[in-house]
Amino acid sequence: MAPLYITELLSYRTCSRTLRSTDQKLLAVPNSRLTTYGDRAFAVAAPKLLNELPLDLRSLDTINLFKKKKTDLFKKAYNV
DSSP: OOOHHHHTTOOBOOOSSOOGGGGGOOBOOOOOSOTTTGGGSHHHHHHHHHHHSOHHHHTOOSHHHHHHHHHHHHHHHTTO
């Protein structure tokens, strides 16, 4: 659902053997040479942040469901 220029920067992590994390739809985090600027680049920061989301939130297929679940996650995090 994202624009092409964003989807080109992100890819799913692939493993050469079957692991328990294979079913978790994790994104590949590229290595960055510069810890000051490289780790802040979208191609590095976005996969790190998205991989930290719970699996049920990462595996949603529509924006409306994501927005609803995201709100529930914020309420839970801030004890509202």
